[in-house]
Amino acid sequence: MKQLIKFSLNHIPRPVLQRIAGWAVPVAGLFYKYRRRGGVECPVCGAKYRKFLPYGYVQPRPNALCPKCLSLERHRLLWLYLTRETDLLTAFPRTLHIAPEVCIMRHLKPHFKSHPGQYVTADLESPLADLHFDVQQIPLADGSVDVVICNHIMEHVADDRRAMRELHRVLKPGGWGIVLSPVDRDYEQTYEDDSITDPDERTRIFGQYDHRRIYGADYADRLRQAGFQVADIDYAATFTEAERRLYALPADHMYVVYKV
Ligand SMILES: [Zn+2]
Numbered sequence: 657m658k659q660l661i662k663f664s665l666n667h668i669p670r671p672v673l674q675r676i677a678g679w680a681v682p683v684a685g686l687f688y689k690y691r692r693r694g695g696v697e698c699p700v701c702g703a704k705y706r707k708f709l710p711y712g713y714v715q716p717r718p719n720a721l722c723p724k725c726l727s728l729e730r731h732r733l734l735w736l737y738l739t740r741e742t743d744l745l746t747a748f749p750r751t752l753h754i755a756p757e758v759c760i761m762r763h764l765k766p767h768f769k770s771h772p773g774q775y776v777t778a779d780l781e782s783p784l785a786d787l788h789f790d791v792q793q794i795p796l797a798d799g800s801v802d803v804v805i806c807n808h809i810m811e812h813v814a815d816d817r818r819a820m821r822e823l824h825r826v827l828k829p830g831g832w833g834i835v836l837s838p839v840d841r842d843y844e845q846t847y848e849d850d851s852i853t854d855p856d857e858r859t860r861i862f863g864q865y866d867h868r869r870i871y872g873a874d875y876a877d878r879l880r881q882a883g884f885q886v887a888d889i890d891y892a893a894t895f896t897e898a899e900r901r902l903y904a905l906p907a908d909h910m911y912v913v914y915k916v
Pocket residue numbers: 698699700701702703722723724725726727
């Protein structure tokens with residue numbers, strides 16, 4: 657299974673993958689039927705399995721992808737944070753969700769239906785999104801949103817500092833957001849090199865063919881330099897070991913940004 661997923665991710669074009677994932681992954685999930693002891697549960701969709709499917713471009717991670725809603729470890733951590741630690745679902749703040757994680761958008765969209773216009777999705781090109789723009793130049797007025805969710809974008813963007821300033825600009829004073837990126841804490845400083853453009857070289861150096869940098873322990877500082885106050889939270893550590901195993905949570909930190 658691991659090899660099959662690795663092969664598919666590397667050799668099948670992404671649009672085709674997106675089209676077949678809808679049925680192929682749940683079918684694969686049938687082989688992962690729930691076992692009472694040592695099983696896993698997806699907090700996003702509620703499905704239970706023996707374990708999650710492996711997933712990853714270079715080296716597939718075991719126990720990562722929910723066969724039902726396609727959530728990954730970081731999506732499950734994010735969903736738990738949003739639902740347990742914020743008032744997103746109860747206060748219906750005006751929310752801008754950039755490059756929306758499909759498994760999470762599927763919940764938020766119907767949930768916000770009673771509050772039209774309060775939940776807006778955006779992407780560079782995805783037809784699923786309401787707005788289409790480059791995050792380095794957001795076509796929205798200053799202080800026009802209460803909440804911004806923008807994950808796993810900054811490592812792809814040429815001028816990430818400008819993109820972070822744009823997120824800060826469109827947020828209302830008093831607003832908050834979640835801005836996550838892959839961070840390798842073994843690096844003290846973010847490593848980036850604009851001269852590396854070859855996809856194979858980027859995979860070798862940055863871990864994925866379209867990544868431009870590896871953020872280090874200074875990631876929160878970069879967000880602060882854009883004007884935010886930042887809470888750097890080891891959120892998985894607030895769960896018991898049994899819960900971390902049940903939901904297959906990553907050790908990733910949550911970066912919660914605030915505009916004062
Ligand atoms: Zn799920």
